[in-house]
Amino acid sequence: MSQKYTSFIDEVWSSYPALSKRDFTDESELKSWSLGQYISAGYINFRTDRKTLYTLSMMLENFAVKNKAPLLATFENESLYKYVEDRYMEILKKVPRAWIIGNFNNPFLAQNLPNTVEVISCVGTNISNMWIVITKRSTGVFGLVAEDVGDNNFRGFFSISPMVIRKTIENICTTLKVDIELSK
Numbered sequence: 001m002s003q004k005y006t007s008f009i010d011e012v013w014s015s016y017p018a019l020s021k022r023d024f025t026d027e028s029e030l031k032s033w034s035l036g037q038y039i040s041a042g043y044i045n046f047r048t049d050r051k052t053l054y055t056l057s058m059m060l061e062n063f064a065v066k067n068k069a070p071l072l073a074t075f076e077n078e079s080l081y082k083y084v085e086d087r088y089m090e091i092l093k094k095v096p097r098a099w100i101i102g103n104f105n106n107p108f109l110a111q112n113l114p115n116t117v118e119v120i121s122c123v124g125t126n127i128s129n130m131w132i133v134i135t136k137r138s139t140g141v142f143g144l145v146a147e148d149v150g151d152n153n154f155r156g157f158f159s160i161s162p163m164v165i166r167k168t169i170e171n172i173c174t175t176l177k178v179d180i181e182l183s184k
Contacts, residue, residue, distance in 0.1 A: 008126040008171065009147045009156055015167050019043065019157065027052065035059040039142070043159045050152045056144055057133045061087075064135040065094045070182045072169070074122070074132040075102035076148055092117050099180050101172065103128035118178075125175050131156070132172075134165055134182060141165040141182050 013020035025044040030052050038044070038056065046052075057073070064071040071091070075081040081088075081102055089112075092098050098117045105123060113119065122128050131154060134143035140162025146154040159165055166183070173180055 006126060007147060008130050008175075009145065011126070011171055012145065012164070012168050016164060019045070019164070024155075030056075035063060038158050039160055041158070043157065043161060043164070045155075045157050046146075047149075047153065047155045048146075050154070053131055053144065053146055053154055056158070057131070060133045060135050060143055061091050063137070065091055067135075067137065068094070068096055069136045070097040071095045072099045072101070072132065072134040072143075072172075072180060072182060074127060074130050075100070075104075076129055076131065078102065078104050089113075097182075101127065101132075101176070118180075120176055120178055122176060127172060127175055132168065134169065136182050141169070 010020075022043070022045050024047050025041070027046065027048045030046055030048055038059075061071065061073075063069065081100070081104070088100075092114055096116060099120060100117060101120045101122050103123055104119070104121050129148040131146040131148065132144065134141055136142070139160070142160040142162070142165055144156065144158045145168050146156030149155050162183070169180055169182065172178070
């Protein structure tokens with residue numbers, strides 16, 4: 001599959017055009033939602049800030065730890081990974097498998113990680129400006145997929161649809177020529 005879109009989000013949405021046309025959930029609502037509310041919503045499009053995504057990311061990471069589920073996380077740059085590195089070291093020790101994907105130029109950035117963690121660079125791809133956190137529950141993979149649109153603002157979606165999230169993972173695998181399998 002060759003990239004047809006500059007935007008990773010647009011590439012995913014091209015497989016599900018009806019989803020991209022859904023209204024955006026009001027940002028003020030998202031700021032107070034629990035993970036259960038996101039899950040109950042099933043699928044939402046959003047435009048939001050970094051703080052809201054950070055909160056949702058932590059909820060997904062905590063879910064992965066509590067449920068001993070695999071975790072995929074992307075980082076737009078090295079400093080964003082460094083900001084959460086200590087917390088991630090603890091998370092990565094508690095999940096069965098993890099993929100850390102980042103716009104990393106430094107191959108020694110993520111050191112001393114468990115052997116269940118794969119660190120993948122996405123430098124020069126349309127994934128480099130993405131904020132993605134995906135984990136798995138009993139009904140399949142779910143998570144957030146967001147694109148940095150500048151000024152600490154993001155557009156994207158949250159989905160519990162394994163089909164939509166698998167398409168996201170498939171696009172990552174195709175672009176980066178890697179194999180990521182959270183469903184097993």
